[in-house]
Amino acid sequence: MPSSFRRLDEPGRQWIQVQIDGQTVRVAAGETVAAAILASGIQSCRTTPLSGQPRAPFCMMGVCFECLMEVDGTPNRQTCQIPVKEGMQIRRQLGRGRGYI
């Protein structure tokens, strides 16, 4: 399925590489992890701890807590608040994951 989002064609974008669920993905420097996930065509960032429903970033401003993922080994990170970094390890958070809150 094609990605629901695309990055505007802007001159001077800097690119870096991160790992998303073990896959190397090229993302734009400066964007947040949640933005990078959406632009990379990943539809859901986690499944809920209760019923296992898929969820995705919703508010992008730190109030909904839907964008929780595992970043560099720490679960439950608010990915809309974290800028991507070269070599960052990003994982979808499945159900209760390793650090259910």
Added chain:
Amino acid sequence: MAHHQLVIIGGGPAGLAAATTAANAGVECLLIDEQASPGGQVYRAITDIPPQRAKLLGPDYQYGRMLVEDFNASKAIHQPSTTVWSLDAQREIGILHNNQAALLRADRVIIATGAMERPVPFAGWTLPGVMTAGAGQILLKSAGIVPNNGVVVAGSGPLLLLLAWQYMHAGVTINAIVDLSPKRNFWTALPHLPRALLAYHYLIKGLKYQLELKKAGVPFYSGVADLCALGKESIEAVEFTHNGGRKRIETPLLMSHFGVIPDSHLSRSTGCHHYWSPSQLCWRATIDPWSNSSIEGIAVIGDSAGIGGAVAARHAGRLAGLESAHLLGCIGSKERDEKAHQDRRWLAEDLHVRPFLEALFRPAPNLLAEPENDTLICRCEEITAGTIRQAIEDGHRDPNQIKFLTRCGMGPCQGRQCDNAISQLVAHELGNDIEKNEGYRIRPPIRPLTIEQLADLHEAGEAK
């Protein structure tokens, strides 16, 4: 414990204006902001945005650059990427920065946490591919990311039109603009029109966006009800009632918007007085003309005290900055009043448009008070409207009782997404005044804080 004369929480137009004004008047002040760069949500990424993208966002957005430049030129200290997890009536502030928790104290605190979008539950609103219009704008402003295969924007409020207009200029296919404002709103808004005409530039802008979008052939549906998002793993289509029939539009993305409300968790957690605003449909802090709250030394300014928009927030920020400078002994009351004169006038002028906008874009009452039984109200704990109605039937009488019983509002977002809806749902079911039911009681930590971070804070305290 670090101590400051003035701490301002939030780096949007209100916070930036307050910090700049206070610092220029000689106050030692610290501005704490969750974002990495100043500007808040409305001027997000303003300092490092590529020119091409800035042009797309229009001149109102670019005004933010002046605010940030003035702030940078002042002596106010900027502490970005920092969350505030606690603020008490003694003005002790709990912060978290780089995984390190710390406590600060201030003679005065200004809360400038701004606004958030009004969460409105509807069937399918938790599906991936359903986001808020504000989220769409943040993706555009901060990352230059736009919908790739079309989008439906739905709801009510000026932001909906603005986002659609910006998307159109960015070459995005808009599958439909779905207006959920009830048609009768026009008639209830009409008496406010003469006053709104005093701030006519807002109205002209709205009409311009609408005209340009219609001219470009974007499908408009107005007077719409019963919106739902359909799909399995993610959204596939939206469905709604229009002109008496059901309409279905295939779309991989839905951006919904139902106006904005104050981000009031921080102000409410301090215990200062709040009231339910029937026109804005949200909790508002009770403030005086200088934005002082009911607690000595704590002010609540701009959109965090009630929605007025970015321009009004900037003026309210300057007024609160002057008041702080006065109360901290940097300027006399005469100087404060003289300097405040112009901003007070501009603030009043800018607010003329609000009663009209509030009436025109007021969400349909049944949207918030009468969600379907199987619609999720609490996204985090997956609590449906039906479960809440059952709790009310079983004798639970206010949002806090229902929270204890059902866990509604106890998930990671701490009730930010269900607070507004549950207040209205409970009041509707009981036929009560919302004020009587109160909202959720908000307690620290109001932002996630791990036990390790808290323990580190304790150690740092002991070492001293």
